[in-house]
Amino acid sequence: GFCYDMTPQFDSSFKTMDLGSCSAPYSFQVRITELMPDTKYYYRSFAENLDGLSYSNEILEFTTSSMPSLPEVETGTVTDISSNSASISGDLISLGNFPSVKNYGHIWRAGEIPDLNDYDGIADQGESNELKEFTSMMTSLTHGTEYYVRAYAVNQIGTSYGDVVRFTTEA
Numbered sequence: 001g002f003c004y005d006m007t008p009q010f011d012s013s014f015k016t017m018d019l020g021s022c023s024a025p026y027s028f029q030v031r032i033t034e035l036m037p038d039t040k041y042y043y044r045s046f047a048e049n050l051d052g053l054s055y056s057n058e059i060l061e062f063t064t065s066s067m068p069s070l071p072e073v074e075t076g077t078v079t080d081i082s083s084n085s086a087s088i089s090g091d092l093i094s095l096g097n098f099p100s101v102k103n104y105g106h107i108w109r110a111g112e113i114p115d116l117n118d119y120d121g122i123a124d125q126g127e128s129n130e131l132k133e134f135t136s137m138m139t140s141l142t143h144g145t146e147y148y149v150r151a152y153a154v155n156q157i158g159t160s161y162g163d164v165v166r167f168t169t170e171a
Helices: none
Strands: 002-005 014-016 039-051 050-053 060-063 070-080 087-092 101-108 122-129 130-139 146-155 158-161 165-168
Touching: 060 122, 070 146, 087 101, 087 146, 101 130, 122 158, 122 165
Parallel strands: none
Antiparallel strands: 002 014, 002 039, 039 050, 039 060, 070 087, 087 130, 101 122, 101 146, 146 158, 146 165
């Protein structure tokens, strides 16, 4: 079988994949499950017979891939508020372990918290393969109205939102 561990010393915490008995030499392979994401593991083979237990001399290694994660975005501050427009900042702080986000920006809604299924306005910044600060202009707003706005980012596994910020346009 194989034994594996997160350290090359194979102390008392290592795990084994025992493949049972055999009567002749043969090649074998196993699929190890329930490993931690983004973790380096060390492994080697072993065999046991009547004379005892022996391990391969060579210790090999592999690193598991990261689990997919959502992007992270922060909603900034509303500035330059007028009767029909305002500006809002944001910060794309993580792509979510993908090479890019499909799109990001701000969404807003009068009187209620917006999401990408229900909003009054959107300022989509498009795709990005880099972390960045950004600013969106909210236009065609109604005077004297309370709005809720937040940043958003979308990657291959879903959408994440920043905190909701409230502001009221001038009368």
